[in-house]
Amino acid sequence: MEYPDVMATVLIVDDEAEIRDALREILERQGYAVREASSASAALSVLQREPPPDVALVDLRLPDREGTAVLEAVRNQALPTSVVMISGHGTIPAAVAAVRSGAFDFLQKPLDRDRLLITVRNASHQSALRRMASESEAGAFLTASPAMEAVLQEARKLAASPAPLLIQGETGSGKEVLARWIHARSPQAMGPFAALNCAALPESLAESELFGHVKGAFTGAEAPRKGKFQAADGGILFLDEVGDLPLPLQAKLLRSLEDGSVEPVGADRPVAVRVRVLAATHRDLRNRSRDGAFREDLLYRIAGLLLRVPPLRERPEDLPLLAQHFLDEARLRQGWPASPLPGSFLKALKEYSWPGNVRELRWAVERAALLSGPGLPEPGHLPPEVRQGRTGSPPGSLEGVRQDAESRAISEALEKARGNVAAAARLLHLSRSRLYERLSELGLDPSGFRPRRGRSGDPSRVPPS
Structure with missing residues (x-):
């Protein structure tokens, strides 16, 4: 049974040459362009130096790293690529977990040809949707509401400022999308947009996630790692649910905003960064400040510019x-x-x-x-x-x-x-x-x-x- 599709590119990531060859033959017969990588590192290199593929077929067990490293790279770089994990019998739970983390689907070895082609076709359709989004003018916001249009008009004016900005709104109302809309219209539009959900951060990892760490800073820190501040250098850092940031980190965040630098965990000197911070919250930060859960000085620093996203109702x-x-x-x-x-x-x-x-x-x-x-x-x-x-x-x-x-x-x-x-x-x-x-x-x-x-x-x- 044949499943013809429009021309799309598939990256095959598997350490077994026989599997790569078999997949290449099946996919090329259907008109797909195929690239190959034999390790996670090779796949990450492809993602960095070449146009992103429409679909990545990634084995969960690779010789150098877990295949989920490729999924993580696709997510972190906001690539349109749909990732399909390939699992052996013993890795099905990990494959299911990968799907929950954003993979499009998973295929179990031995691969079934028809299931493979249907999955690749559907995955390429999803990728096409993402590409349609990225090919339009950046940072859009679908609305017919006068209330929301008024917010967008104000946001357009505030986009030009380098000052921090606070976006308030209920859960699911579109705070991050508004932040991306502002980024696309700001002087930092050509720079990165890095996002961090402060509420989902384990306190033990929050400092490293935000500011990075040097090698040996703590047990398990086997290599230096840039935090979100450095990842956003030259662009915008979006701090979602900033009201849930632990108090000790609030002090360090305030210092970074005032000094224009960050100090990675374990480092003996600060690192200069050029970052505009957009923060968001569904909470009343003034009440949290009165209750001692949020620093008053940080509130004044991030809420000088304020936007409210109205709820859908x-x-x-x-x-x-x-x-x-x-x-x-x-x-x-x-x-x-x-x-x-x-x-x-x-x-x-x-x-x-x-x-x-x-x-x-x-x-x-x-x-x-x-x-x-x-x-x-x-x-x-x-x-x-x-x-x-x-x-x-x-x-x-x-x-x-x-x-x-x-x-x-x-x-x-x-x-x-x-x-x-x-x-x-x-x-x-x-x-x-x-x-x-x-x-x-x-x-x-x-x-x-x-x-x-x-x-x-x-x-x-x-x-x-």
């Missing part, structure tokens, strides 16, 4: 626009033609309050698209709480308020944990099995909280996810 004009966009994306990934939103489906979306904002809307629409198959989505394909309106209980009831509060708390934990259920369970002081039960009961999908890249283009073309 305050941007009703955006809901049909975003829902249609997410439906189009989901259908394109499956190889199905675009279709308009059915009226009954849109009506159901409008009757829900969307406590998880744009991110929750995205996964709800994607879920409906998958459940409906090539046909049109119906209200019955939506999660239970969306079908029932604002909550599953009468408006204003105690049960309704409880469900809404619980949904927000779980959404917030998933946001902090970037969709990692085990980490979210720890934040909520729940067992993982109990959290899975509540996710099912509330219709929440953790995959909707995993990091996504914003699309690029005109401000009226790409969504805040």
Whole structure:
């Protein structure tokens, strides 16, 4: 069975020449351009010096490093490449974990030809979506809302400033996408954009992640490592959920902002950096400052320029626009033609309050698209709480308020944990099995909280996810 596709490039990363040769022969017969690498280091070199491939087929077990190092490089460099992990019998749990960390899929050895070609075709479709985003004008924000347009007008003016900026908004409202929008319109647009979620950082690793470390700085520091500040040198550092940064690191962050330098862990001298910091939070930092959880001097330093992203319920004009966009994306990934939103489906979306904002809307629409198959989505394909309106209980009831509060708390934990259920369970002081039960009961999908890249283009073309 043949699966013809448009010309796409596939990078094969496997230390066994026989497997690389077999894969090359299968893929080239289908019209794919093929590159090869026999180790993780060789693959990383290809990613650095050549145009990114559409798909990377990566063996989990490589002679020099784990294959997940390639996945990590693709994610860190925001490449459009879709990574498919190849696993042997004993590495399936690791392959599943890689998919949860952002891999497109995994294939089990011995490889099945038809499954291989279907997976590569679908992975190349996903890559095409990402390339469409990167080929448009950078840093776009899909909106039809006067409230959001006003924020974008103010953000455009503030983009030219080198001063730190604080973005406030609820979980899932589009704070990181706005930060990328600002980056694309700033003097640092040609420089890097590095992002760090402060809430998801283990305190023991936070300092190294932010400022880097030298070789031998601590047990396990076998090589020097640049932190996010140095990674963002000449560009913008986005600190998500900055209100959750531990107090000792708040002092060091303040010093770096004032001095224009960082001191890696274990270093005996500072390193100069040119970085503009954009911070974001869903918290009231003034209240946290009064409670002693956030330094007042750091608050004044980062909040001199302030933007507020309105929640989705305050941007009703955006809901049909975003829902249609997410439906189009989901259908394109499956190889199905675009279709308009059915009226009954849109009506159901409008009757829900969307406590998880744009991110929750995205996964709800994607879920409906998958459940409906090539046909049109119906209200019955939506999660239970969306079908029932604002909550599953009468408006204003105690049960309704409880469900809404619980949904927000779980959404917030998933946001902090970037969709990692085990980490979210720890934040909520729940067992993982109990959290899975509540996710099912509330219709929440953790995959909707995993990091996504914003699309690029005109401000009226790409969504805040």
